[in-house]
Amino acid sequence: MTKQNLASQEKTRKKSGDNRSLLITAAYKLLAQQGYEATTVKEIARVADVSPGLFHYYFDSKEQLLLEVIREASDQYKRTMAQLRDEVPRQNLTEAALARTKERVAREPEWFRLCYELYALGMRNPGLLPAAGELLERKRNGIAKMLQAIAGESSEDGQSSWDALAALLLACFDGLALQKLTQPDFDLDAAFQLLYELVEPRLKSNEG
Structure with a gap:
């Protein structure tokens, strides 16, 4: 495996961790402000600046x-x-x-x-x-x-x-x-x- 491939995999791994952290941070803010019922998955993804599809990659619900x-x-x-x-x-x-x-x-x-x-x-x-x-x-x-x-x-x-x-x-x-x-x-x-x-x-x- 080339150094470029290794670097690309490491970048993807770090980005994956970042996306999960971004979703948790966004959810922490929105759930506390608006409550569970009023907060949508789409809104959490928007505040986290990730696609809604990624939400379901990291979390079942x-x-x-x-x-x-x-x-x-x-x-x-x-x-x-x-x-x-x-x-x-x-x-x-x-x-x-x-x-x-x-x-x-x-x-x-x-x-x-x-x-x-x-x-x-x-x-x-x-x-x-x-x-x-x-x-x-x-x-x-x-x-x-x-x-x-x-x-x-x-x-x-x-x-x-x-x-x-x-x-x-x-x-x-x-x-x-x-x-x-x-x-x-x-x-x-x-x-x-x-x-x-x-x-x-x-x-x-x-x-x-």
């Missing part, structure tokens, strides 16, 4: 694309929080983790809109209910890992002791974000400060 969008965004945030655990001293980790979560409401409101969209779709569409449950489980597991790190437990210690608190914190995070998005004047800072004051003593008492 709009439903599959929604799940890929949410999984990719969730994985990216998981990596961000893992970096936070590695870089921030344990004694400051509770405050830093809550601050990062609060900041996400302002920086990435579309993420929360997408989550609410999937929750609502799951309630109406039994086929999407497992995906909504998967998203909630991924969120709980991420919070539990952070609680483990704050308490000084290793990942081999398991997460069962933190599952209940992780579930409560997830309900707080999603609920507070919803209040801020629907009521821009809602005092998110005060709510997170009180949450910190409630949670920090419990975590201190469980430090290893």
Whole structure:
């Protein structure tokens, strides 16, 4: 095989990855802005600047694309929080983790809109209910890992002791974000400060 053929194949491979990323980025924006029902495959392809036919090359359906969008965004945030655990001293980790979560409401409101969209779709569409449950489980597991790190437990210690608190914190995070998005004047800072004051003593008492 010639060098030109190899170069051409590499260019095609990179372009293929770019097209998929462009579709996911476009879908993230449109689904968050307009909702699942109002967003069409044709519109996603137009914003991504790819042909509608390519959409079905990468994704079987709009439903599959929604799940890929949410999984990719969730994985990216998981990596961000893992970096936070590695870089921030344990004694400051509770405050830093809550601050990062609060900041996400302002920086990435579309993420929360997408989550609410999937929750609502799951309630109406039994086929999407497992995906909504998967998203909630991924969120709980991420919070539990952070609680483990704050308490000084290793990942081999398991997460069962933190599952209940992780579930409560997830309900707080999603609920507070919803209040801020629907009521821009809602005092998110005060709510997170009180949450910190409630949670920090419990975590201190469980430090290893």
